[in-house]
Amino acid sequence: MPGLNKILIANRGEIACRIQRTAQALGYRTVAVFSDADADALHVQMADEAVRIGAAPVQQSYLNIPAIIDAARRTGADAIHPGYGFLSENAGFALACQQAGITFIGPRPEAIELMGSKRLSKIAMLEAGVPCIKGYQGAEQDDATLSREAGRIGYPLMIKASAGGGGRGMRLVNDASHLLEQIRTARSEALHGFGSDELILEQALIDPRHVEVQLFGDQHGNLIYLGERDCSIQRRHQKVIEEAPCPVMTSELRQAMGEAALKAGRAVNYVGAGTVEFLLDTHGKFYFLEMNTRLQVEHPVTELITGLDLVAWQLNIAEGQPLPLRQEQVQLTGHAMEVRVYAEDPAQGFLPQTGHISAWEPALKDGVRIDHGLIEGQHVSPFYDPMLGKIIAHGATREEARRKLLRAVQDSVLLGVQSNQHLLASLLQHPQFISGEFSTGFITQHFADHPCLHLHVPSAEELAIAAALLYHASAKAHRSSLAGWRNNASVPLSYRLGLEDQEWSVALNAVPGEAYRVQAVGRELELRVIECDGRRAILEIDGIRQRHAYRLEAGRLCLFTRPGSLRLEDRTQALVNIQSSVSSGTLKAPMDGAIVDVLVSEGSQVSKGQLLVVLEAMKMEHPLKSGIDGVLKRLQVQVGDQVKNRQILLEVE
Incomplete structure (x- = not known):
């Protein structure tokens, strides 16, 4: 198979920069694509060539398959790397690349399609003999069927978007009285986020660990795993801290999970980088969760403990080269940890933040790696995921890696938008985290009312x-x-x-x-x-x-x-603001975003706590509720409107 020459990266932000670094170091030319919101972004500046593919909304740019294929054709790119998110797990995109004679740097469309469906992939894993959680993965999706199956499974249970990821379209239900409401919300979020409202139901394991295995397969039938990662520190089902190896892993458990992951890969003739995710209970039993048919956000921790460049492996495999190692040659050295830095305000319920980056000075030291796509002066828009970058540290021991990471988090200067840095530092310093004994419920259990989740009062x-x-x-x-x-x-x-x-x-x-x-x-x-x-x-x-x-x-x-x-x-020269003593009936947008649902009309009676409007921003839905009892006096938005932060949406009298 002929080698590749020019690679188009169908993504943005830190992962687009990450892929370019390896591709350029290996001698490939690179092409960036960008939306109107990203015209001056770092990934655009790094590339040899760049092509505008549309307006800021993802449907018009980073999810615009014809525009991306056309950009590759116009620049002579012979391969496309999808990164993660966006089109990385879109079988139609992989197929479109094939039909255009462009190498898709990832697995075959058939594997993406099967594993992209939680429903179909679970059926396939059961047939392959991979341990799975009790649940419902049938084709019947009506409320009556889901209610009946929920009763069979028992509570608590998880509702999951079959096509979902990143915590979207996922809801925990503790009793039957909330089931239909949570099904409606999960369906809506799944449809807006993934174009499919198909759901599955699963028994909710109590306080499991989230452990995943990194797979790699080549075009010659070889398949290996590169150890595991523990991703248990999560908020709203989104990973916050990842580490490798898992703190409670044994050699026997690692082999058992690795072999289960290989079964999953063989079931779909897997090629390229993939991750099989498991839930590990307190008794050492593990269960298949899902398979991600792409490079993971947390891949750097695996790179640091193996000494391997996983993007380089992806490029070599796409060129038809065999895997460079056999299973017995894989060596894990030391410990690595990663945190995700988000533009969000923990004091406001983790609302995503927009604004200009007025300062960005990453704290790079020995053993610290920072993957990002930031430059000072850039605007953080409401159109994309709020993750700004990742800080990763490697040490001879887990404690050394933790110390290095904590210092890097505390010393990396980010000004202009609110971030989760205080939360990250607090997590890394918590005695329970330091001990290594934690589960996916860690943040809920130990940080429900932590000072880092409140407005910081200056000393x-x-x-x-x-x-x-x-x-x-x-x-x-x-x-x-x-x-x-x-x-x-x-x-x-x-x-x-x-x-x-x-x-x-x-x-x-x-x-x-x-x-x-x-x-x-x-x-x-x-x-x-x-x-x-x-x-x-x-x-x-x-x-x-x-x-x-x-x-x-x-x-x-x-x-x-x-x-x-x-x-x-x-405010020394400003007039003193006179604050009203009455509860305000004015509902304002908490951030830039799009109105995806309006559940009231002018003249209707509303009660305090009632859901009025649903705002979508940074790939998540945010329910906005009434602060008082009253009558809806004025409604100023409708479904589809783009709104600005602090814009008045409606008034209740």
Whole structure:
């Protein structure tokens, strides 16, 4: 089979950058595709050539098969790598590549189609002798059948979109009274996300571990597995921390799970990179969950413990080369951990965040790898998944890897959009996580009301830093009055700093030598500015030197502290806002997104907590409910509308 020359990456963000790095290092030319929202993105800048494929919505760009095939034809690309997400597990796309004479870097369309259906793949796994969870995977999908089968399986149970992934179209049901409501929601999310509302039902295992096995097959019938990954730390069925190897793995269990994964691969004559996911219970029994017929988000942890480049393996296999190793030659060395950095606000129920990246300084150290697609100044849009990148660490032991990862999470500067960095650091420091004894219920059990899930209230020290930076910037802008500014120690300046609906008063006295005495929330601190360039400040606070990244724009200060990004407004000159004492009946959009359902009409009676509107943003549905009892006075949106963050949707009187 002839070798490949030019590879088009049908994806965006960090995975598009990741694939390009390996492809270019191996001498291949690369082609990027981009939507209007990604015209200046890093993956576009990295590529040898780039082609616009449509408007920002995914249906018009990254899911637009004719446009992607045409981009490959126009640039002379002889292969397409789909990455993960988007079209990576779309059998029709793999087939379209074949028909266009383009090599699809992935498995055969038949394997993608079978394993892309949770219903059909489970039937195939049962026939192949792979252990499976009790459930319903029949073709009858009416409410009556699903209700009857749910009663047979018993509660709690999981509803899953047959074509789903990433936690979408998945619901846990604890009793029959909530079944039909959750079926409706799962169907709607599945239809919007995957174009199919087909569901399966499965018995819900109590506190299992999520353990997956990395498979690779070549075009000559060879199939091996490259160890396992533990992905049990999840939120809403989406992975947050992954590691390899699994902390509770034994050599016997690894072999048993590996052989079960090989059975799954052989059942579909698998070629390329694939992952067989299992649930592992407290008794050491494991059950097939699903097979992902693509490269996984968490593939770097496998690369770090095996010393292999899995993207290079994918390219070699696509060219027809045999696997470079036999099963007995696979060696696992040390331990690796990965966290996913999301643009989301844990203090607002993990709402996805949009906005501009004003600072991005990844903390790269020995043993740390950061996969991302970020550049300063780029806009995080509402059209795509909120994952910004991944921070990965490798160490000789699990504890060494954890320590390195924690430091990298705490030191990677991200300003401009809210992220989950504080949550990630808190997870990595939790005693239960450190022990390695945890399950998929870990976050629910230990972080239901953790401080990192609430609005971060700035400390006296952080308020003092903010006031000093604001004053320093003001003085720099007015150099002519600098002498008076430095020596007017007898007259303190008063600042009013705000965060959301809270405000704090800070008094600052400037003394000679760019030093300050600051009073905030009952404390007095001495602070000296040693260096300050608009990006980073070196400060001495009560005799201790610190470094802080920051950005100051139009009276808004983004300050990077160990808990993460802190955004404060200088409201010193602003009029005091008079807050209404009555509960507001105005419903505003919590983020940019699209209206996918409106369940009320003008003039209708509504009650507090009633579902009014469903907003779709960043590939998830967000139910918006009434805050008060009343009558719907004004409805300003309809299904299909694109709305902006804080836009008024309706008013209840």
